[in-house]
Amino acid sequence: MESGRWDELERRVAALEAAAGRPAGPGEKDPTAPATFWALEGLRPQAQGSGAVVYAGTFRSEAGEVDWQYAHHVDDLLGAPDAVAGVDEGADRGDLAQVAARLAALGHPARLAILAAVLRGHDRTADLAELLNLGTSGQVYHHVKALTTAGWLRPAARGQVAVPAERVIPLLVAMGVSS
The missing domain is CATH 1.10.10.10 (Winged helix-like DNA-binding domain superfamily/Winged helix DNA-binding domain)
Known part of the structure:
Protein backbone atom coordinates (compact mmCIF):
# COMPACT_ATOMS: atom_id res chain seq x y z
CA MET A 1 0.00 0.00 0.00
CA GLU A 2 1.46 3.36 -0.91
CA SER A 3 2.25 5.88 1.82
CA GLY A 4 -0.45 8.43 0.90
CA ARG A 5 -3.25 5.88 1.02
CA TRP A 6 -1.95 4.52 4.33
CA ASP A 7 -1.90 8.03 5.87
CA GLU A 8 -5.44 8.64 4.61
CA LEU A 9 -6.64 5.35 6.10
CA GLU A 10 -5.08 6.19 9.50
CA ARG A 11 -6.70 9.65 9.43
CA ARG A 12 -10.11 8.17 8.67
CA VAL A 13 -9.82 5.51 11.41
CA ALA A 14 -8.77 8.19 13.91
CA ALA A 15 -11.78 10.32 12.91
CA LEU A 16 -14.13 7.33 13.32
CA GLU A 17 -12.69 6.51 16.75
CA ALA A 18 -13.04 10.12 17.86
CA ALA A 19 -16.64 10.26 16.65
CA ALA A 20 -17.44 6.98 18.42
CA GLY A 21 -16.01 8.33 21.69
CA ARG A 22 -13.35 5.66 22.01
CA PRO A 23 -11.64 5.43 25.38
CA ALA A 24 -8.32 7.15 25.69
CA GLY A 25 -5.32 5.00 24.94
CA PRO A 26 -2.35 4.46 27.25
CA GLY A 27 -0.89 7.78 28.35
CA GLU A 28 -3.81 9.75 26.89
CA LYS A 29 -6.38 11.69 28.86
CA ASP A 30 -9.94 11.47 27.61
CA PRO A 31 -11.18 15.10 27.66
CA THR A 32 -14.81 13.95 27.78
CA ALA A 33 -14.37 11.68 30.82
CA PRO A 34 -15.28 13.03 34.25
CA ALA A 35 -12.29 13.86 36.42
CA THR A 36 -11.38 11.02 38.74
CA PHE A 37 -10.51 13.36 41.59
CA TRP A 38 -13.02 16.12 40.90
CA ALA A 39 -13.38 17.02 44.58
CA LEU A 40 -9.61 17.17 45.08
CA GLU A 41 -9.15 19.31 42.00
CA GLY A 42 -11.52 21.85 43.53
CA LEU A 43 -9.97 21.60 46.98
CA ARG A 44 -6.27 21.61 46.15
CA PRO A 45 -6.00 25.35 45.27
CA GLN A 46 -7.56 26.25 48.64
CA ALA A 47 -5.55 23.80 50.76
CA GLN A 48 -3.02 25.46 53.03
CA GLY A 49 -0.46 24.16 55.51
CA SER A 50 -0.56 20.35 55.79
CA GLY A 51 -3.55 20.10 53.47
CA ALA A 52 -7.31 19.94 53.71
CA VAL A 53 -10.17 17.47 53.96
CA VAL A 54 -13.52 17.97 52.29
CA TYR A 55 -16.77 16.10 52.66
CA ALA A 56 -20.08 16.70 51.00
CA GLY A 57 -23.31 14.93 50.42
CA THR A 58 -26.98 15.02 49.69
CA PHE A 59 -29.65 13.23 51.71
CA ARG A 60 -33.31 12.92 50.81
CA SER A 61 -36.07 11.90 53.20
CA GLU A 62 -39.76 12.51 53.68
CA ALA A 63 -38.81 15.53 55.79
CA GLY A 64 -36.91 17.12 52.92
CA GLU A 65 -33.48 17.26 51.37
CA VAL A 66 -30.17 18.16 52.96
CA ASP A 67 -27.28 19.27 50.76
CA TRP A 68 -24.12 19.96 52.66
CA GLN A 69 -20.40 20.42 52.09
CA TYR A 70 -17.58 21.36 54.37
CA ALA A 71 -13.81 21.57 54.31
CA HIS A 72 -11.33 21.51 57.17
CA HIS A 73 -7.67 22.43 57.13
CA VAL A 74 -5.68 19.43 58.36
CA ASP A 75 -3.76 21.61 60.82
CA ASP A 76 -7.07 22.66 62.43
CA LEU A 77 -8.29 19.06 62.69
CA LEU A 78 -5.10 17.83 64.31
CA GLY A 79 -4.82 20.73 66.72
Whole structure:
Protein backbone atom coordinates (compact mmCIF):
# COMPACT_ATOMS: atom_id res chain seq x y z
CA MET A 1 0.00 0.00 0.00
CA GLU A 2 1.46 3.36 -0.91
CA SER A 3 2.25 5.88 1.82
CA GLY A 4 -0.45 8.43 0.90
CA ARG A 5 -3.25 5.88 1.02
CA TRP A 6 -1.95 4.52 4.33
CA ASP A 7 -1.90 8.03 5.87
CA GLU A 8 -5.44 8.64 4.61
CA LEU A 9 -6.64 5.35 6.10
CA GLU A 10 -5.08 6.19 9.50
CA ARG A 11 -6.70 9.65 9.43
CA ARG A 12 -10.11 8.17 8.67
CA VAL A 13 -9.82 5.51 11.41
CA ALA A 14 -8.77 8.19 13.91
CA ALA A 15 -11.78 10.32 12.91
CA LEU A 16 -14.13 7.33 13.32
CA GLU A 17 -12.69 6.51 16.75
CA ALA A 18 -13.04 10.12 17.86
CA ALA A 19 -16.64 10.26 16.65
CA ALA A 20 -17.44 6.98 18.42
CA GLY A 21 -16.01 8.33 21.69
CA ARG A 22 -13.35 5.66 22.01
CA PRO A 23 -11.64 5.43 25.38
CA ALA A 24 -8.32 7.15 25.69
CA GLY A 25 -5.32 5.00 24.94
CA PRO A 26 -2.35 4.46 27.25
CA GLY A 27 -0.89 7.78 28.35
CA GLU A 28 -3.81 9.75 26.89
CA LYS A 29 -6.38 11.69 28.86
CA ASP A 30 -9.94 11.47 27.61
CA PRO A 31 -11.18 15.10 27.66
CA THR A 32 -14.81 13.95 27.78
CA ALA A 33 -14.37 11.68 30.82
CA PRO A 34 -15.28 13.03 34.25
CA ALA A 35 -12.29 13.86 36.42
CA THR A 36 -11.38 11.02 38.74
CA PHE A 37 -10.51 13.36 41.59
CA TRP A 38 -13.02 16.12 40.90
CA ALA A 39 -13.38 17.02 44.58
CA LEU A 40 -9.61 17.17 45.08
CA GLU A 41 -9.15 19.31 42.00
CA GLY A 42 -11.52 21.85 43.53
CA LEU A 43 -9.97 21.60 46.98
CA ARG A 44 -6.27 21.61 46.15
CA PRO A 45 -6.00 25.35 45.27
CA GLN A 46 -7.56 26.25 48.64
CA ALA A 47 -5.55 23.80 50.76
CA GLN A 48 -3.02 25.46 53.03
CA GLY A 49 -0.46 24.16 55.51
CA SER A 50 -0.56 20.35 55.79
CA GLY A 51 -3.55 20.10 53.47
CA ALA A 52 -7.31 19.94 53.71
CA VAL A 53 -10.17 17.47 53.96
CA VAL A 54 -13.52 17.97 52.29
CA TYR A 55 -16.77 16.10 52.66
CA ALA A 56 -20.08 16.70 51.00
CA GLY A 57 -23.31 14.93 50.42
CA THR A 58 -26.98 15.02 49.69
CA PHE A 59 -29.65 13.23 51.71
CA ARG A 60 -33.31 12.92 50.81
CA SER A 61 -36.07 11.90 53.20
CA GLU A 62 -39.76 12.51 53.68
CA ALA A 63 -38.81 15.53 55.79
CA GLY A 64 -36.91 17.12 52.92
CA GLU A 65 -33.48 17.26 51.37
CA VAL A 66 -30.17 18.16 52.96
CA ASP A 67 -27.28 19.27 50.76
CA TRP A 68 -24.12 19.96 52.66
CA GLN A 69 -20.40 20.42 52.09
CA TYR A 70 -17.58 21.36 54.37
CA ALA A 71 -13.81 21.57 54.31
CA HIS A 72 -11.33 21.51 57.17
CA HIS A 73 -7.67 22.43 57.13
CA VAL A 74 -5.68 19.43 58.36
CA ASP A 75 -3.76 21.61 60.82
CA ASP A 76 -7.07 22.66 62.43
CA LEU A 77 -8.29 19.06 62.69
CA LEU A 78 -5.10 17.83 64.31
CA GLY A 79 -4.82 20.73 66.72
CA ALA A 80 -1.64 22.49 67.72
CA PRO A 81 1.27 20.09 68.37
CA ASP A 82 1.63 21.31 71.97
CA ALA A 83 -2.08 20.74 72.65
CA VAL A 84 -1.90 17.17 71.37
CA ALA A 85 1.12 16.47 73.56
CA GLY A 86 -0.76 17.82 76.59
CA VAL A 87 1.63 20.73 77.17
CA ASP A 88 -0.93 23.40 76.35
CA GLU A 89 -4.40 23.41 77.85
CA GLY A 90 -5.60 25.95 75.25
CA ALA A 91 -8.54 25.96 72.86
CA ASP A 92 -7.10 23.27 70.57
CA ARG A 93 -7.12 20.70 73.38
CA GLY A 94 -10.74 21.62 74.08
CA ASP A 95 -11.60 21.15 70.42
CA LEU A 96 -10.04 17.67 70.49
CA ALA A 97 -11.99 16.84 73.65
CA GLN A 98 -15.21 17.88 71.91
CA VAL A 99 -14.35 15.75 68.88
CA ALA A 100 -13.62 12.79 71.17
CA ALA A 101 -16.96 13.24 72.97
CA ARG A 102 -18.87 13.39 69.70
CA LEU A 103 -17.14 10.27 68.39
CA ALA A 104 -17.62 8.45 71.70
CA ALA A 105 -21.36 9.07 71.49
CA LEU A 106 -21.39 7.13 68.22
CA GLY A 107 -19.51 4.21 69.79
CA HIS A 108 -22.57 2.14 70.72
CA PRO A 109 -24.58 0.02 68.28
CA ALA A 110 -27.88 1.10 69.85
CA ARG A 111 -27.02 4.76 69.30
CA LEU A 112 -26.14 4.18 65.66
CA ALA A 113 -29.41 2.24 65.25
CA ILE A 114 -31.33 5.14 66.79
CA LEU A 115 -29.67 7.66 64.47
CA ALA A 116 -30.32 5.48 61.41
CA ALA A 117 -33.97 5.05 62.43
CA VAL A 118 -34.40 8.80 62.95
CA LEU A 119 -32.88 9.49 59.53
CA ARG A 120 -35.38 7.00 58.08
CA GLY A 121 -38.24 8.99 59.61
CA HIS A 122 -38.85 7.15 62.91
CA ASP A 123 -38.55 10.19 65.14
CA ARG A 124 -40.83 9.35 68.09
CA THR A 125 -38.70 8.33 71.05
CA ALA A 126 -41.56 6.27 72.47
CA ASP A 127 -41.57 4.09 69.33
CA LEU A 128 -37.81 3.56 69.07
CA ALA A 129 -37.53 0.95 71.85
CA GLU A 130 -40.02 -1.37 70.17
CA LEU A 131 -38.91 -0.62 66.61
CA LEU A 132 -35.25 -1.34 67.35
CA ASN A 133 -35.80 -3.99 70.05
CA LEU A 134 -33.77 -1.92 72.49
CA GLY A 135 -35.46 -2.98 75.71
CA THR A 136 -37.06 -0.35 77.88
CA SER A 137 -37.92 3.22 77.01
CA GLY A 138 -35.50 4.25 79.78
CA GLN A 139 -32.64 2.69 77.83
CA VAL A 140 -33.72 4.58 74.71
CA TYR A 141 -33.87 7.86 76.61
CA HIS A 142 -30.38 7.21 78.03
CA HIS A 143 -28.98 6.82 74.49
CA VAL A 144 -31.02 9.74 73.13
CA LYS A 145 -29.65 11.96 75.91
CA ALA A 146 -26.07 10.99 75.08
CA LEU A 147 -26.67 11.67 71.37
CA THR A 148 -28.36 14.99 72.14
CA THR A 149 -25.54 16.10 74.45
CA ALA A 150 -23.02 15.29 71.71
CA GLY A 151 -25.04 17.24 69.12
CA TRP A 152 -26.11 14.28 66.96
CA LEU A 153 -29.79 14.70 67.91
CA ARG A 154 -31.97 17.61 68.94
CA PRO A 155 -35.47 17.69 70.40
CA ALA A 156 -38.15 18.28 67.79
CA ALA A 157 -41.87 18.27 68.54
CA ARG A 158 -42.98 16.82 71.87
CA GLY A 159 -41.61 13.30 72.20
CA GLN A 160 -39.74 13.52 68.91
CA VAL A 161 -36.10 13.95 67.95
CA ALA A 162 -34.30 14.92 64.77
CA VAL A 163 -30.78 14.84 63.45
CA PRO A 164 -29.85 18.51 62.93
CA ALA A 165 -29.40 19.30 59.23
CA GLU A 166 -25.77 20.32 59.77
CA ARG A 167 -25.06 16.89 61.33
CA VAL A 168 -26.71 14.63 58.71
CA ILE A 169 -23.82 14.48 56.22
CA PRO A 170 -21.07 14.39 58.90
CA LEU A 171 -22.93 11.48 60.54
CA LEU A 172 -23.14 9.61 57.24
CA VAL A 173 -19.45 10.34 56.59
CA ALA A 174 -18.53 8.99 60.06
CA MET A 175 -20.55 5.85 59.38
CA GLY A 176 -19.03 5.54 55.91
CA VAL A 177 -15.41 5.75 57.01
CA SER A 178 -16.10 3.12 59.65
CA SER A 179 -17.67 0.60 57.31
